[in-house]
Amino acid sequence: MIGSKIPATVITGFLGAGKTTLIRHMLTNAKGKRIALIINEFGDLGVDGDVLKGCGEEVCSADDIVELTNGCICCTVADDFIPTMEKLLARKDRPDHIVIETSGLALPQPLVAAFNWPGIKTQVTVDGVVTVVDSAAVAAGRFAHDHDKLDAQRLADEGLDHESPLEELFEDQLTAADLIILNKADLISAAELEGVRAGIAGHLTRKPIFVEARQGEVAPEVLLGLGIGTEDDIANRKSHHDIHHADGHEHDHDHDEFESFVVSLGPVSDAAAFNEGLKNLITTHDILRLKGFADMPGKPMRMVVQAVGSRIDTHFDRPWAGGETRETRLVVIGLHDLDETAIRAGLAGLTG
C-alpha cells in the first residue's frame, strides 16, 4: 500500500535506448500531473536535461528538472541522490510523481536500495523500475557481439573482473525491471521483435511486463502507477556486481570500463558531409554513443546531434538564445580504450 508516499519511477536502459525520448513523450501527455524529474547522465555535457527543457512545453519547466552530473547516479547515491531527494521533499509544492532517468551506464540496484534509507522510505516509494531497450541494437547482437574484443581486453588487463561490461550492464538493468519497454520497434520486423522479447524473457527469472514502443510512445497511464514498491523486493534483483562482491567486502562499482569526453568544435558547414564523417569515425573507433549540439552558420536554430552506434539523427530543436555562445559541443562515450586523440582530430577535421 503506497498510502501518502510519493511514487517514484526509475527509468533505466543502456546508452541511447530512448529514455529521454520516452520521458519527453510522457511529460507532454501527463495531463496536469505534476512530475519532478531527476536526470543523471554519463559525460559532462547535460544533453538530456537540455533536450527536455528545449521541448517548449509548460510541463518541461526547468524548475521541475534536477540534473545530477557529478558521476553516475549509482555511485553517488549518498552524495548526490539522497540530498537531491531531501531537497525535493522539503519543497512546499511537492510533486505528484518523481521520475528518475538514470545514466545509460547506471546499475539501477543501488539507486532502488536507496529508497530504503531512513528519511526517504517514509516519504517515497518506488512505483516501478522501467527498463528501456533498444530492440534494434539487441536484434543486431550489440550486447553479445563484442565477446572476442572484450575477452582480449580482459586478458590484457587483469583488473577487469567483469565478464563483458556491455552485456553485464544490460542484464543488470533488465534484472531490475518491473516493466520492459521494447523501444525502436519501428527499426525491426515483428518477427525480430518477438525474438528480442523471447530472448530477454528467457534470461529472466522474474516476469516483468513487456510493452513495445516506437519513439518512446507509451501512455503515461502504462508507465506511472505500477504501485509495486520495488525497494521491498530489491533482494530478488541482484546485479552482477552484488553477486561478484557477495564476500562482504565493500567494492566500489565504478565505470572504469567506459569513458567519455566532451569536444568543443567550430561550426558545421555541410550537414551531410558531417554526418557521413561522423559515421566513419564512430565505426572506426567503436564509439558507443555521441550526442550534443552543432552550430550551423546561417541557421537561427541549434542542431541536435544524436548517434547511437552508427545510427545518426540530427534535427533543429530551438533558436540559439541571445547571449548563448554558438558552438558545436559533443560528448563521446565508449569503452575505456577509446582513442581520444584520434577522435578529437577526426572531429576537428569535420568542422570549421
Ligand SMILES: Nc1nc2c(ncn2[C@@H]2O[C@H](COP(=O)(O)OP(=O)(O)OP(=O)(O)O)[C@@H](O)[C@H]2O)c(=O)[nH]1
Ligand atoms: N528509430 C527510432 N529512434 C528512436 C526511438 N526512440 C529513440 N530514438 C532515437 O534514439 C536516439 C537516442 O534517444 P534518447 O532518448 O536520447 O536515448 P537515451 O536512452 O536517453 O540516451 P542516453 O541518455 O545517452 O543513454 C535519439 O536520436 C532518438 O531520436 C525509436 O523508437 N525509434
